Amino acid sequence: xxxxxxxxxxxTLATFVLAYALCASAYPAMLSxxxxxxxxxxxxxxxxxxxxxxxxxxxxxxxxxxxxxxxFTGVFLAVILRxxxxxxxxxxxxxxxxxxxxxxxxxxxxxxLEMPPFIVTLAGMFLARGAxxxxxxxxxxxxxxxxxTLQGLYWKVDGARFRLxxxxxxxxxxxxxxxxxxxxxxxxxxxxxxxxQAAKLMGVPVARTTIxxxxxxxxxxxxxxxxxxLYTSAGYSLATVGVELDAIAAVVIGGTLLTxxxxxxxxxxxxxxxxxxIQTYIVFDGTxxxxxxxxxxxxxxxxxxxxxxxxxxxxxxxAAQARMRTATGSAAxx
Amino acid sequence: xxxxxxxxxxxVMRRILPQLVILAVALxxxxxxxxxxxxxxxxxxRLFGNLIDVLxxxxxxxxxxxxxxxxxxxxGIDLSVGAVMAIAGAVAASVVVDGHGWGTALLAxxxxxxxxxxxxxLLVAVLRIQxxxxxxxLMVAGRGIAQLVTEGKILTFDNPGxxxxxxxxxxxVPTPILIWxxxxxxxxxxxxxxxxxxxxxxxxxxxxxxxLAGINSRVLLxxxxxxxGLCAALAGVIVAADIKGADANNAGLWLELDAILAVVIGGNSLLxxxxSIIASLIGALIIQSVNSVILLSGLPPEFNLxxxxxxxxxxxxxxSPRIGNYIYLLKASGPQPEPDAPASRPTKEETAR
Numbered sequence: 001x002x003x004x005x006x007x008x009x010x011x012t013l014a015t016f017v018l019a020y021a022l023c024a025s026a027y028p029a030m031l032s033x034x035x036x037x038x039x040x041x042x043x044x045x046x047x048x049x050x051x052x053x054x055x056x057x058x059x060x061x062x063x064x065x066x067x068x069x070x071x072f073t074g075v076f077l078a079v080i081l082r083x084x085x086x087x088x089x090x091x092x093x094x095x096x097x098x099x100x101x102x103x104x105x106x107x108x109x110x111x112x113l114e115m116p117p118f119i120v121t122l123a124g125m126f127l128a129r130g131a132x133x134x135x136x137x138x139x140x141x142x143x144x145x146x147x148x149t150l151q152g153l154y155w156k157v158d159g160a161r162f163r164l165x166x167x168x169x170x171x172x173x174x175x176x177x178x179x180x181x182x183x184x185x186x187x188x189x190x191x192x193x194x195x196x197q198a199a200k201l202m203g204v205p206v207a208r209t210t211i212x213x214x215x216x217x218x219x220x221x222x223x224x225x226x227x228x229x230l231y232t233s234a235g236y237s238l239a240t241v242g243v244e245l246d247a248i249a250a251v252v253i254g255g256t257l258l259t260x261x262x263x264x265x266x267x268x269x270x271x272x273x274x275x276x277x278i279q280t281y282i283v284f285d286g287t288x289x290x291x292x293x294x295x296x297x298x299x300x301x302x303x304x305x306x307x308x309x310x311x312x313x314x315x316x317x318x319a320a321q322a323r324m325r326t327a328t329g330s331a332a333x334x
Numbered sequence: 335x336x337x338x339x340x341x342x343x344x345x346v347m348r349r350i351l352p353q354l355v356i357l358a359v360a361l362x363x364x365x366x367x368x369x370x371x372x373x374x375x376x377x378x379x380r381l382f383g384n385l386i387d388v389l390x391x392x393x394x395x396x397x398x399x400x401x402x403x404x405x406x407x408x409x410g411i412d413l414s415v416g417a418v419m420a421i422a423g424a425v426a427a428s429v430v431v432d433g434h435g436w437g438t439a440l441l442a443x444x445x446x447x448x449x450x451x452x453x454x455x456l457l458v459a460v461l462r463i464q465x466x467x468x469x470x471x472l473m474v475a476g477r478g479i480a481q482l483v484t485e486g487k488i489l490t491f492d493n494p495g496x497x498x499x500x501x502x503x504x505x506x507v508p509t510p511i512l513i514w515x516x517x518x519x520x521x522x523x524x525x526x527x528x529x530x531x532x533x534x535x536x537x538x539x540x541x542x543x544x545x546l547a548g549i550n551s552r553v554l555l556x557x558x559x560x561x562x563g564l565c566a567a568l569a570g571v572i573v574a575a576d577i578k579g580a581d582a583n584n585a586g587l588w589l590e591l592d593a594i595l596a597v598v599i600g601g602n603s604l605l606x607x608x609x610s611i612i613a614s615l616i617g618a619l620i621i622q623s624v625n626s627v628i629l630l631s632g633l634p635p636e637f638n639l640x641x642x643x644x645x646x647x648x649x650x651x652x653x654s655p656r657i658g659n660y661i662y663l664l665k666a667s668g669p670q671p672e673p674d675a676p677a678s679r680p681t682k683e684e685t686a687r
Contacts, residue, residue: 062466109647113654118411118466119604122591123646130639137636241587245474258467291481291582298475305463305471 073225103218193260417476451563500575538606
C-alpha cells in the first residue's frame with residue numbers, strides 16, 4: 001500500500017527513472033557503467049553536503065552556510081598542507097573538528113537567541129567565506145603524495161572507475177538514512193520538524209537536537225569540503241558559490257517537505273542523481289549551453305514545490321472530510 | 335513582533351536615531367583612516383569625493399533595500415533580487431544592442447523586473463508558498479535566464495543614454511544618487527501619505543487577522559513583490575550601465591544578502607511588521623561606509639565579509655527576542671515589581687508563534 005508520506009519519494013524515483021530513460025533513448029551511451037560511475041564521482045561533494053541539508057530541512061530549518069564552509073575547508077586544507085608538514089589525515093580531523101564546532105555555534109545561536117535559522121546561517125555564510133578569503137584569495141594547489149594515493153583509489157568494473165569519493169558519498173547516505181530512521185536523534189529531528197511546541201511537550205530535548213542538527217550539517221559540509229579538495233586538488237575561496245542552493249534543490253526534488261517533518265534521506269540521493277543526470281545530458285548533447293542546467297533545475301524545483309503544496313492540500317482536505325464523517329457519525333449515534 | 339500596535343507613531347527622528355549614530359561612527363572611522371574623506375571637489379562639471387562615492391556606489395543596495403523593506407515588512411523575504419538584477423541588465427543591454435533607444439531599454443528592463451516580481455508575488459500570495467522557497471526558484475533559475483538573454487556572453491554596449499543612467503551626472507550629481515533618492519522619497523511618500531504602509535504592516539503582524547479586518551492581503555502581497563522586482567530591475571540597469579555591459583554571472587551577485595543586511599541594520603524586524611524605508615536606506619549607506627573604511631584603510635578587502643558577518647551577529651544579538659525578554663525582566667524588576675509580567679510575556683509570544 002502506498003502511504004501518502006511515501007508518495008513524494010515515489011514520484012522522485014519515477015522522475016529519475018523517466019529522466020534516465022529519456023536520456024538513454026537519446027544517447028544509448030548514457031546507459032554505460034562509466035556514466036554511472038562519473039555521476040557518483042562528480043556529485044560526491046554535493047551529495048555529502050545534501051545529507052546534512054536533509055537533516056536541517058527535516059527539522060524545519062535551513063542552512064545557507066554550507067557552500068562557504070566547503071570553500072573554507074578546501075582553502076584551509078590547501079594552506080595548511082602548503083605551510084606545515086602536517087599529515088593530511090591530521091588536517092582532515094582538524095578541519096572536521098572546526099566545521100563541526102562552527103555548526104554547533106550556529107545551532108546554539110539559533111536555539112538560545114531564538115533567531116530564524118535563515119539569518120543566522122546567512123551570517124555564518126559570510127563568516128566562513130570571509131575566513132576563506134582571509135586565508136588566501138588565490139587558488140592554492142595541493143600537492144601531496146597522500147592525495148595522489150587517495151585519488152588513485154578506485155574499484156574498476158568494465159572500464160568504469162568507482163572512485164573513493166563516490167563511495168564515500170554512498171556511505172554517507174547509508175549512515176544518514178540509518179541515523180534518520182533508526183536512532184532517537186533521527187526521530188527527534190522528525191518530531192522537531194513536525195512542530196516545535198508539540199516536540200517539546202513530547203519530551204524531545206529541543207536544545208540538544210537543534211544544536212546537533214546544525215553540528216551534523218557543519219561537519220558534513222566539512223567532509224564535503226575534503227571530498228571537494230580531493231576532487232579538484234586545490235583550495236579556492238571563490239569555489240562552490242551557491243552550492244547551498246543546489247543542496248536545497250536536491251533535498252526538495254528528493255521529496256522532503258520544506259516545512260519540515262516529512263522526507264527521506266534516500267530521496268535526496270535520487271534528487272542529487274536527477275540533477276547530475278541533467279548536467280550529464282547537457283554534456284552529451286554538446287549544443288545546449290550550461291545555463292540550461294540552472295533553468296531546468298529551477299523548473300524542477302518549482303514543479304516539486306507545487307507537488308508538495310498539492311499533497312499538503314489534499315491531506316488537509318482528507319482530514320477535514322474525515323472529521324466531518326466522524327461528526328455526522330456521532331450525531332447519528334446520539 | 336506580536337505585541338505591536340498600529341497607533342500614532344513616534345517621530346521619525348527617534349526611530350532612525352540608532353542608525354544615524356552607527357552611520358556617524360562608520361563615517362568617523364572613514365575620517366580616521368583617511369582625513370580628507372569629507373572633501374568634495376567640483377571638476378569637469380561633476381562632483382568628486384569619497385562621500386559622493388559612498389552615495390554613488392551604495393546606489394544598487396539602496397535601491398534593492400527599498401523593495402526589500404516592504405517585502406520584509408509583510409514577513410516575507412525576496413532572495414531573487416540579485417538574479418532579477420542580472421536579468422534586467424541583460425534585457426536592457428540586449429535591447430540597446432538591437433539598436434533601440436535607451437528609453438525602450440529601460441522600459442523593457444523594468445517590464446522584465448516587474449514580471450519577475452509578479453511571479454514571486456503570485457507564488458507567495460496565491461499559491462501560498464513560503465517566501466524563502468518561492469523566491470529561491472527564481473534565484474536558482476534567474477541567472478540561467480539572464481544568460482539565455484545574453485546568450486552566454488558579456489553583452490557590451492555604447493549607448494550614451496543608457497550609460498548616462500549609471501555613470502553620468504545631472505547638474506554635477508551622479509545619476510544613480512538621484513535615482514535612489516528620488517525612488518526612496520517616492521515610495522516613502524506613497525506608503526506613508528496613504529494607508530498603504532499601515533496595511534502592509536498589518537499583513538506582516540498577522541496576515542489572517544488583517545484579512546479578517548478586510549485588507550485585500552493577496553493583492554497587496556503581489557504588489558509588494560512587484561515593487562521589489564521593479565527596484566531590482568532599476569538597480570540592474572544602473573549596474574549594467576556603470577560597466578557598460580551586462581554580466582549575467584556576476585551582476586548583482588550576493589547583493590540580495592547586502593539588501594537584507596541593510597534592512598536588518600535599519601532596525602526592521604525580520605518577523606515583519608513596522609518598517610522604515612529611511613532607516614533601511616541609512617542601513618545601505620552604513621554598509622557602503624564600512625566597505626569604504628576597509629578600502630581606505632588599506633586592509634585587504636578580504637576582511638569585508640568577516641566584518642559584515644560580525645555586524646550581522648551583533649545586530650542579531652540585539653534584536654533577539656530572548657535578549658529582549660531579559661531586558662524586559664530587568665526593567666520589570668526595577669521600581670515597581672510585577673511578579674507575573676515577565677512570566678506571561680514569553681508564553682504569549684510562544685503561543686502566537
